[in-house]
Amino acid sequence: MINVENIRQQFPILFQEVNDEPLVYLDNAATTQKPQAVLDKLAYYYEHDNANVHRGVHTLAERATKEYEAAREKVRRLIGANETAEILFTRGTTTSLNWVAKSYGDLAVGAGDEIVISYMEHHSNIIPWQQLAQRKGAVLKYIDITADGYLDLENAKKQITDKTKIVSIAHVSNVLGVINPISELTVLAHQHGAIMVVDGAQAVPHMPVNVQELDADFYAFSGHKMCGPTGIGVLYGKRALLEKMEPVEFGGEMIDFVNLQDSTWKELPWKFEAGTPNIAGAIALGAAVDYLTDIGLENIHQHEADLVAYVLPKLQAIEGLTVYGPQKIEDHTGVIAFNLEGLHPHDVATALDMEGVAVRAGHHCAQPLLKYIDVPATARASFYLYNTKADADRLIEAILATKEFFQHGPI
Numbered sequence: 001m002i003n004v005e006n007i008r009q010q011f012p013i014l015f016q017e018v019n020d021e022p023l024v025y026l027d028n029a030a031t032t033q034k035p036q037a038v039l040d041k042l043a044y045y046y047e048h049d050n051a052n053v054h055r056g057v058h059t060l061a062e063r064a065t066k067e068y069e070a071a072r073e074k075v076r077r078l079i080g081a082n083e084t085a086e087i088l089f090t091r092g093t094t095t096s097l098n099w100v101a102k103s104y105g106d107l108a109v110g111a112g113d114e115i116v117i118s119y120m121e122h123h124s125n126i127i128p129w130q131q132l133a134q135r136k137g138a139v140l141k142y143i144d145i146t147a148d149g150y151l152d153l154e155n156a157k158k159q160i161t162d163k164t165k166i167v168s169i170a171h172v173s174n175v176l177g178v179i180n181p182i183s184e185l186t187v188l189a190h191q192h193g194a195i196m197v198v199d200g201a202q203a204v205p206h207m208p209v210n211v212q213e214l215d216a217d218f219y220a221f222s223g224h225k226m227c228g229p230t231g232i233g234v235l236y237g238k239r240a241l242l243e244k245m246e247p248v249e250f251g252g253e254m255i256d257f258v259n260l261q262d263s264t265w266k267e268l269p270w271k272f273e274a275g276t277p278n279i280a281g282a283i284a285l286g287a288a289v290d291y292l293t294d295i296g297l298e299n300i301h302q303h304e305a306d307l308v309a310y311v312l313p314k315l316q317a318i319e320g321l322t323v324y325g326p327q328k329i330e331d332h333t334g335v336i337a338f339n340l341e342g343l344h345p346h347d348v349a350t351a352l353d354m355e356g357v358a359v360r361a362g363h364h365c366a367q368p369l370l371k372y373i374d375v376p377a378t379a380r381a382s383f384y385l386y387n388t389k390a391d392a393d394r395l396i397e398a399i400l401a402t403k404e405f406f407q408h409g410p411i
């Protein structure tokens with residue numbers, strides 16, 4: 001059990017009014033708020049330790065380097081990677097997936113080869129593969145989704161074949177809120193000699209993840225969705241694969257020797273981190289990892305499951321409201337996309353904002369998914385560790401008020 005009232009006290013941004021109502025922040029799938037410990041770490045770094053990493057021999061440079069590398073170790077521990085050489089700092093999930101598609105993709109994919117993703121992917125896990133397929137004359141295939149909102153494993157077995165070189169799937173969907181069976185997919189991919197890439201943007205912040213247990217070959221996630229700053233993210237990759245890959249970017253920090261016509265690279269993980277990295281971001285991400293692990297990812301997961309068990313039946317009971325993704329409480333994470341019959345989700349989100357309730361509306365960077373389920377857009381409420389049942393009540397009240405307003409006008 002987590003003490004949500006204590007947790008809320010750590011997030012100063014939550015204590016404000018929006019449109020004269022206390023803020024209820026339910027847009028956590030887009031980005032999460034930052035606890036005081038993360039804000040303090042950022043300020044402390046710039047006030048005391050700011051220097052470039054891996055270069056200077058002076059004290060500040062040593063301190064910055066030590067903290068930067070300590071953050072890498074914290075991330076390694078969080079996701080159960082074997083060694084810090086397998087943890088690359090990137091700008092976020094998008095950059096991480098682009099690196100895999102460019103570097104590993106260029107190495108391993110040829111004309112006629114297949115890349116398999118699913119219809120529920122975020123654009124970040126679609127477009128890099130489209131680009132790779134176009135560069136190489138490869139084929140991009142999509143795994144179906146069942147009518148009740150799950151990844152169709154039977155279809156996955158058909159789509160993944162001996163021609164498949166890469167399978168890349170979201171661990172948790174940012175629209176359907178469903179957890180995908182990554183271990184089963186990894187076994188399938190490996191049986192056919194393909195590698196398994198996981199988009200963990202909506203998983204790592206919310207539940208325990210162990211990349212070795214999943215046997216994922218690459219695993220990508222973003223700092224800003226897990227209480228860390230924007231502009232910092234992670235790509236985990238198995239050493240054997242990273243060793244074979246070329247860096248995506250070239251320049252300072254990542255080189256060993258530079259000659260006039262050629263150069264050699266540093267060892268892992270630094271060979272991928274060209275230029276001055278987001279030092280403050282990485283260090284503050286380390287503080288976010290400390291914060292989340294102190295509370296416990298299992299506890300955070302349970303808290304969100306309790307919130308879903310509370311709010312999902314209330315949403316399902318509203319006449320004219322459709323919840324997308326699994327309808328079973330135990331299969332739905334805290335990402336809840338919905339529509340109100342006859343209302344555009346942008347109008348719904350604007351009306352909820354008038355009540356101080358922040359939700360997202362649109363295609364959620366998943367246009368192929370929305371086309372697949374045949375809805376142009378949805379509203380989406382997404383919960384995190386600092387949300388309460390009172391927040392859920394405010395959401396429900398605001399939806400009912402919105403419905404009433406559009407049906408009968410102002411009271």
Ligand code: PLP
Pocket residue numbers: 029030091092093094095122124125170172173174199201202222365
């Ligand atoms: N993948 C999923 C499932 C996401 O939800 C997101 C963000 O919304 C991304 C990828 C992209 O993350 P970022 O914008 O931090 O690179």
